[in-house]
Every structure is written in structure tokens, then in C-alpha cells.
Amino acid sequence: MWKKHIIKDAVGGWMLLTGCLAAGIILNEMRAKPLPLAYASPEARLDQAVERLGEGKPVPVRQTGDVSLEEMQAISAGRSALILDARPEVFYRVGHIPSALSLPRDDFENSYHVLASVLEPRRSDVLVVYCSGSDCHDSQMVADALQRLGYAHVRLFRAGWGAWEDGNLPQEKS
Amino acid sequence: MKLRWPQTLARGLYGPCRILLGAIFIYAAIAKLGAPQDFADSIAAYHLAPGPVISVMALGLPLFELACGLFLLTGYFCTTGLLSVIGMLVLFLAALLIAVVRGLPVECGCFGAHSWLDANPLVALARDGVLLAGAVYAYRHSLARELEARKNREVRS
Numbered sequence: 001m002w003k004k005h006i007i008k009d010a011v012g013g014w015m016l017l018t019g020c021l022a023a024g025i026i027l028n029e030m031r032a033k034p035l036p037l038a039y040a041s042p043e044a045r046l047d048q049a050v051e052r053l054g055e056g057k058p059v060p061v062r063q064t065g066d067v068s069l070e071e072m073q074a075i076s077a078g079r080s081a082l083i084l085d086a087r088p089e090v091f092y093r094v095g096h097i098p099s100a101l102s103l104p105r106d107d108f109e110n111s112y113h114v115l116a117s118v119l120e121p122r123r124s125d126v127l128v129v130y131c132s133g134s135d136c137h138d139s140q141m142v143a144d145a146l147q148r149l150g151y152a153h154v155r156l157f158r159a160g161w162g163a164w165e166d167g168n169l170p171q172e173k174s
Numbered sequence: 175m176k177l178r179w180p181q182t183l184a185r186g187l188y189g190p191c192r193i194l195l196g197a198i199f200i201y202a203a204i205a206k207l208g209a210p211q212d213f214a215d216s217i218a219a220y221h222l223a224p225g226p227v228i229s230v231m232a233l234g235l236p237l238f239e240l241a242c243g244l245f246l247l248t249g250y251f252c253t254t255g256l257l258s259v260i261g262m263l264v265l266f267l268a269a270l271l272i273a274v275v276r277g278l279p280v281e282c283g284c285f286g287a288h289s290w291l292d293a294n295p296l297v298a299l300a301r302d303g304v305l306l307a308g309a310v311y312a313y314r315h316s317l318a319r320e321l322e323a324r325k326n327r328e329v330r331s
Contacts, residue, residue, distance in 0.1 A: 009256075013254055016254065036229065038225065106211075
């Protein structure tokens, strides 16, 4: 009797799963921005975004190393470089380094369009990109994308938001 | 009158256990329904599902969680919902365990990307283990109740 019931529940569950997968695909088509059924990794999506934005002319990239926490404090206080936050926008809104602008890796194309008037006249200026910490790759990915778009002087603050927060340094919210 | 504590406790725990599981699965589903791309990235990070399956899972699994959560919360098709929840939890536990063994830097993704409930894989393993134990207990209890009710109906007729 138990066995019969378990089989009946398993069949019911399987039918429910199949129905939900089909419904998911149908509902996706009704979204304003449907999820492509062929999965593309974050790296591939960023590549596609850069291609759509139009790669800039190859520029000689200046490698000046990573930005330390002390250097970052000076940059933020003196507004001596444009600081870009590559974390998802939700985290930027909760708190970010003073004067930083949001250029999230997961919405790079739209955010780049929003910041284009600020970014494009500063192609030869120093840009500093950070994300949540040394474990995250978003800042590196955004920096690579910016270099492909023709920004010559992109630096990384690898220690990122984690180190900034641990240091009890001033924050901005928006 | 002799009190039968284990049975009374078991009966008393069944309702809260079912409702809690239902609420957790509905919350997890709602957290993921609005951001299928983030959920697809979470699934891909486990390196277990082939490319074409990732998007289909990201679109369908939250609906499956939602349906099961509603079954548990309302009590309709409860045993089907509970067995489905057990199946999902076994799948999640296996995926997390494989990620831990491989040393993959995965986020659980159980409650959507960037969730305040997201924990490191070991905490997520422990949490899923507790949920699985609760689901197995609730399923056994639910099945026993259903079989007893059926037996009573047969006796009466």
C-alpha cells in the first residue's frame, strides 16, 4: 500500500515538474526581456555587450598596478580619479566609496549608456574599478571591458568594498 | 487516561513543519522568479548541468518550488508536494556536496542571488539537511494519515 502511494506521488511530482518547466518557458516569452534559452556565461554576456557598444580603437594600456587601500582613500578624498563600483546596483545603493559611480558587471551595457556622458570624455583619465573584495572577479571583468572600449588607464582596487568597510572608512549611500 | 506523548508530539509537529516548509519554498521561489538570469548563473556555477538545461531549470524550478510550497501550505496534494520537496532537497544537497568536494567557490543560490540568507556551502548543506529531515518526517506522517483515513473509509463502507 505504501509503495503504491509513493509511486503515485512520484508520478504526480514528475508531471508537476514537467508542467512547471513548460510553463516557465512559456512565461519567459512574455517577459519584456526574456532569458535566452541558450545559456551564456557572465563573461560571454559582457563580451557581447562590449561588441554591441562598439569596441574602441586599440589603445596602449598603461599597467600601473593595483590601488592600495591608502591610495584609494587619497583618490576618494581628492577626487583625483573616477571611481567605478562593479558590484550589483543593489549593493551600491546600500553603501559605496564616496564619489564612486555604479557600473555593475551584471548590467554593464545599460549602466554604460547611463554613464556615457561622464565616461567618454575621460578616456585617457585614470579610472579605478572595485567590487566586493579579492574573491570577486567583477572588477577585473569590468576593467577588461573598459579597456576594450578604449579606456587606457584602468586600475583595480582589488581589496574592494570588504577592505573599505573593514577599515571603517566613510561611505556614501544612494 | 494515559498520555501518549510521542504520538501527540508527532501530531503536533506535523502542521508547523508542513507550513514552515511550504513558506520557505514559496519565499525561495518568489526570490528567484524575478531574476532568472541570476539563478541561471547560480546553477551554472555548480558545473553540473549542461548548457541547454541551465536556462530551462532557471525558468521552471522556481515555479515548481512555488507549486510545492502552495500544496504544503494549503494541504491539497500534500503528499505529492512533500515527495517533490524531498526530491528537490536531495538534488540540492547532492549539488552542494559535489561543489564542496570539488572546492568550487559557489554561492548556494537557494534564495536568489545576493540574498541575505545566502550562506557558505557548509551552512547551506546543514540547512538543507535539517529541511530534508523535516520533509521526510512530514511525508511519513502525511502518508500514514492518508492510509489510515482510507482504511477507515473502507471499514465504514
